[in-house]
Amino acid sequence: MPVVFIIGTAGSGKSLFTASFSEWLKMSKQDVATVNLDPGVLKLPYSPDVDVRNYVNAGDIMEKYGLGPNGASIMAADLIADEIENLTRDVDEAHADFVLVDTPGQMELFAFRASGPYIVDELTKEPKALIYLFDAVFSANPFNYVSNMFLSAAVYNRFFQPQIHVLSKTDLLPKKDVSQIVEWSGNPRRLEDAINDKLEDTKRIFSQNMLRAIGQLGMQFHLTPISSKTNDGLIAVNSILERMLMQGEKYTT
Numbered sequence: 001m002p003v004v005f006i007i008g009t010a011g012s013g014k015s016l017f018t019a020s021f022s023e024w025l026k027m028s029k030q031d032v033a034t035v036n037l038d039p040g041v042l043k044l045p046y047s048p049d050v051d052v053r054n055y056v057n058a059g060d061i062m063e064k065y066g067l068g069p070n071g072a073s074i075m076a077a078d079l080i081a082d083e084i085e086n087l088t089r090d091v092d093e094a095h096a097d098f099v100l101v102d103t104p105g106q107m108e109l110f111a112f113r114a115s116g117p118y119i120v121d122e123l124t125k126e127p128k129a130l131i132y133l134f135d136a137v138f139s140a141n142p143f144n145y146v147s148n149m150f151l152s153a154a155v156y157n158r159f160f161q162p163q164i165h166v167l168s169k170t171d172l173l174p175k176k177d178v179s180q181i182v183e184w185s186g187n188p189r190r191l192e193d194a195i196n197d198k199l200e201d202t203k204r205i206f207s208q209n210m211l212r213a214i215g216q217l218g219m220q221f222h223l224t225p226i227s228s229k230t231n232d233g234l235i236a237v238n239s240i241l242e243r244m245l246m247q248g249e250k251y252t253t
Ligand SMILES: Nc1nc2c(ncn2[C@@H]2O[C@H](COP(=O)(O)OP(=O)(O)OP(=O)(O)O)[C@@H](O)[C@H]2O)c(=O)[nH]1
Pocket: 008, 009, 010, 011, 012, 013, 014, 015, 016, 017, 038, 104, 105, 106, 168, 169, 170, 171, 172, 226, 227, 228, 229, 230
């Protein structure tokens, strides 16, 4: 029963991907459970089988402690860790072959506080994997793309779990722009060309240096293009996940 965490910057498409991929898996006759780990979300595009809001609710915390939305989100992120036994029991009771976990809207609350890696390690004893979403519209600019590579490397450095990289919302870009971003992800030389073409002065030098630093980390960033609106690419994500879960912890793509 692999547990797959969906992670990405705010609004990158985590919740809709959880919805569309879980539906797609169900249509492929896979027994999938969905988990909502966002304590502040008001409306979801799927009905979660396991919902953190049953235990921790950001709205209630705002009222109880007189906090604003950000303070309440931080407190909620930490309180989720205390509910790990309840959440694990709920996930186990779902008896699914495959678990998809939609993580909180603001990625830093999950990835860069102590509670996130603890939750990933402790939520059941099953094998784990991460899917990191690159928002296609944001990533079309090479400067943003390189920044997103850095963020995903930072996420890998927090969790050290097998991680795959997906280009989300590709239906919102012309096909040639999608192909270009995918090409950057497979061939750093093409990305360097784009940086040289499109960026100037400090941004250009900075991006070139960031790209070199990422190269030294030896991480692979091959992006799989998907759309949660049209379901394009979901079959490819499924094949990569299957391959990755067979190969174990060292795999990133
Ligand atoms: N066209 C298009 N829109 C998408 C796609 N995926 C997500 N969206 C839209 O992008 C917006 C954000 O998507 P969400 O799935 O809520 O993203 P999220 O990462 O869960 O957002 P937060 O949890 O609020 O950070 C919504 O309006 C979605 O309908 C996609 O593949 N194509």
